Amino acid sequence: xxxxxxxxxxxxxxxxSINSKGDLKRGSGGLVSALMGVCQNEPFAWFGFETDASHxxxxxxxxxxxxxxxxxxxxVLSKDKYDKYYNGFANDIIWPLFHYESHLANFxxxxxxxxxxxxxxxxxxxxxxxxxxVTVWIHDFHFMTLPEYLRELVPDIKIGFxxxxxxxxxxxxxxxxxxxxxxxxxxNCDLVGFxxxxxxxxxxxxxxxxxxxxxxxxxxxxNGRTTHFxxxxxxxxxxxxxxxxxxxxxxxKVETYKSNGNxxxxxxxxxxxxxxxxxxxxxxxxxxxxxxxPEMVGQVSLMQVAIPTREKxxxxxxxxxxxxxxxxxxxxEFGSPDYNPVHYVFNSVSEVELLALYRRASSxxxxxxxxxxxxxxxxxxxxxxxxxxxxxxLSEFAGAASLLSDALIVNPWDVDxxxxxxxxxxxxxxxxxxxxxxxxxxxxxxYSSSKWARGFLKELERVHQVVxxxxxxxxxxxxxxxxxxNQNLIKGRLKVLVDYDGTIVPIAKRPEQVVLMxxxxxxxxxxxQKADVYVISGRTREFLDAQLKGLELGLIAEHxxxxxxxxxxxxxxxxxxxxxxxxxxxxxxxxxxxRVPLSFVEKKKACLVWHFRLSPTDFAAFQSKKxxxxxxxxxxxxxxxxxxxxxxxxxxxxxxxxxSFVRWLMKEKGAGNTILCLGDDRTDxxxxxxxxxxxxxxxxxxxxxxxxxxxxxxxxxxPFLKDLIRFVxxxxxxxxxx
Ligand code: GDG
Numbered sequence: 001x002x003x004x005x006x007x008x009x010x011x012x013x014x015x016x017s018i019n020s021k022g023d024l025k026r027g028s029g030g031l032v033s034a035l036m037g038v039c040q041n042e043p044f045a046w047f048g049f050e051t052d053a054s055h056x057x058x059x060x061x062x063x064x065x066x067x068x069x070x071x072x073x074x075x076v077l078s079k080d081k082y083d084k085y086y087n088g089f090a091n092d093i094i095w096p097l098f099h100y101e102s103h104l105a106n107f108x109x110x111x112x113x114x115x116x117x118x119x120x121x122x123x124x125x126x127x128x129x130x131x132x133x134v135t136v137w138i139h140d141f142h143f144m145t146l147p148e149y150l151r152e153l154v155p156d157i158k159i160g161f162x163x164x165x166x167x168x169x170x171x172x173x174x175x176x177x178x179x180x181x182x183x184x185x186x187x188n189c190d191l192v193g194f195x196x197x198x199x200x201x202x203x204x205x206x207x208x209x210x211x212x213x214x215x216x217x218x219x220x221x222x223n224g225r226t227t228h229f230x231x232x233x234x235x236x237x238x239x240x241x242x243x244x245x246x247x248x249x250x251x252x253k254v255e256t257y258k259s260n261g262n263x264x265x266x267x268x269x270x271x272x273x274x275x276x277x278x279x280x281x282x283x284x285x286x287x288x289x290x291x292x293x294p295e296m297v298g299q300v301s302l303m304q305v306a307i308p309t310r311e312k313x314x315x316x317x318x319x320x321x322x323x324x325x326x327x328x329x330x331x332x333e334f335g336s337p338d339y340n341p342v343h344y345v346f347n348s349v350s351e352v353e354l355l356a357l358y359r360r361a362s363s364x365x366x367x368x369x370x371x372x373x374x375x376x377x378x379x380x381x382x383x384x385x386x387x388x389x390x391x392x393x394l395s396e397f398a399g400a401a402s403l404l405s406d407a408l409i410v411n412p413w414d415v416d417x418x419x420x421x422x423x424x425x426x427x428x429x430x431x432x433x434x435x436x437x438x439x440x441x442x443x444x445x446x447y448s449s450s451k452w453a454r455g456f457l458k459e460l461e462r463v464h465q466v467v468x469x470x471x472x473x474x475x476x477x478x479x480x481x482x483x484x485x486n487q488n489l490i491k492g493r494l495k496v497l498v499d500y501d502g503t504i505v506p507i508a509k510r511p512e513q514v515v516l517m518x519x520x521x522x523x524x525x526x527x528x529q530k531a532d533v534y535v536i537s538g539r540t541r542e543f544l545d546a547q548l549k550g551l552e553l554g555l556i557a558e559h560x561x562x563x564x565x566x567x568x569x570x571x572x573x574x575x576x577x578x579x580x581x582x583x584x585x586x587x588x589x590x591x592x593x594x595r596v597p598l599s600f601v602e603k604k605k606a607c608l609v610w611h612f613r614l615s616p617t618d619f620a621a622f623q624s625k626k627x628x629x630x631x632x633x634x635x636x637x638x639x640x641x642x643x644x645x646x647x648x649x650x651x652x653x654x655x656x657x658x659x660s661f662v663r664w665l666m667k668e669k670g671a672g673n674t675i676l677c678l679g680d681d682r683t684d685x686x687x688x689x690x691x692x693x694x695x696x697x698x699x700x701x702x703x704x705x706x707x708x709x710x711x712x713x714x715x716x717x718x719p720f721l722k723d724l725i726r727f728v729x730x731x732x733x734x735x736x737x738x
Pocket of ligand 1: 234270271350373374375376
């Protein structure tokens, strides 16, 4: 069994494999180093597929000898099944579609079925050993349905997912026949992470377009649970690369590269021979550069290492053919007996060779058409000698471009722009090269891949604690709150604070249309005879007076700004100057009402609310964020708090806060009396937080909350009030008997 303290990582392959000679081999990818780095001195487990059962049997023990803290769990999948899941769906559908090459994505339902089966198998294997509370971090597009299967089998675990490739434009994603299943799978996570903001933005738009799920940039609520989103650009272990690239073996190798006939200004390309990497654009760029700037002929060459990949797939065969031809053309056009413009290596290289090439190269040229991040660019930066650094030329379509802004950023589709960037790099003086490289190294020195992994895991722990919403605790927990009362009996006279809209009355499309049901009115009357009942609302005094006429209740209007006891008169709790901000906010909100159809401003004494419930959703949601931003900035020094609620933006005097009212009540009248708060929206959260553990807080409805108990739906409020009345009566009778 894997205990709570152990983390589980899941990726397509394990960090170790057995090679043809039967030796254990450590994976060389960035992910392996990042996760290994985070787990030093901590026990952890790693799940991945293995197609050879005899290799699978050896890996756990063999890997222990190298990393005693690691438990490897190879999950055996036959070659045929692996091929359908991995090549047939992940690589043939998701990879091209997510890299904007949708014409190469050929959907085949059998492969999709096998993808799901492979994901299910992985879930079953993890479930065999995962104990509740454990953290599972799933990596990449091979496992987009795994979170759902895993959540079903072990509900109470923390699930994180990181996508290493781009998330495409929602317009493209919508082409995927199984788009809903993929998104639903991911919404079973506690945290979903991306390399870049634009990927997250497209994901959020896709949630709306495909599932109709409204979400902020930061989280979405779906099926009673909250999934958080974040942007976590991966990095490399910069210090490690720095050190290794200065090792004796590497420096020796650099010398051999200096004398092997490459031109003085050697440009380097390190890419898998994948159609996403834009190798043909790179070659065309070089060709254009040599034509446009003839002084570079003989002085500038390209060393292109193209790592063979998926050689039998037609799209890969096609790109290989095109690259072969272009290399031939360029060498034919510009080559001479002592000058080879393109040195083309169709093979992988050793780590020492790779680092030596980085050290030798005057420039690295990355022309990816789309690339989740691109670690090659980062490795090049960290291996540079600041005494005489090279120049990084980087495609604006690689995620790394958003971090490495001191590179020469190019649009790889613009062949002339590549040519100009090569020329600029060729001519760049030492001072500029050093300045740029210093900045780039400073960025990567502060941000390593193990920091990336730690950051993600920390956030996963945090959001899971905050959310704590599982289908289990969404059920009404009446027994729990009454248990609590049983233990304490009710101390003193029970004080009940109930919110109005969404709590004792259902939410109505237009705020003026709400009606208090006769049954609820009677229950409030009855409860008011046995306890001190307060209705606490954002509504005006006039509204509450009119709606709750004839009932012996305390009333709190405008979120705590005004207060009256059952037979008393209204008292103001506002001590700051409302006029300093009110007219300005009113003017700004009026502007937005004119701009956004069907939106309107609700005016109260100490509070202004812009409503957009009836307006065109996307447009109004965007405008609401702008309004919120404008008011936050403009009113920063005024005694007003600005917040966004359910289809509203609200500006309230600082005293208009249900939490500060609860604190006041606890201090003035709470001593020795039990307090219960019931509410449904964000403003009620202030009450729950203020009450903390010293009372009973109950959230009505789904979503993240600081309350300690929950009623699943507004319709459960009436039965709850009945229970409460019965409970208070029984308690009072028991007290009398005592
Ligand atoms: C995916 C995303 C994202 C390459 N050839 C050799 C070799 N390599 C190493 C490089 C680098 C890694 O492989 C390649 O990483 P990339 O980031 O460039 O690309 P993908 O493999 O496509 O990775 C990508 C990444 O996930 C991480 O999230 O950045 O966008 O597509 O570390 O050095 N290493 C050796 N010999 C080679 O011939 N030794």
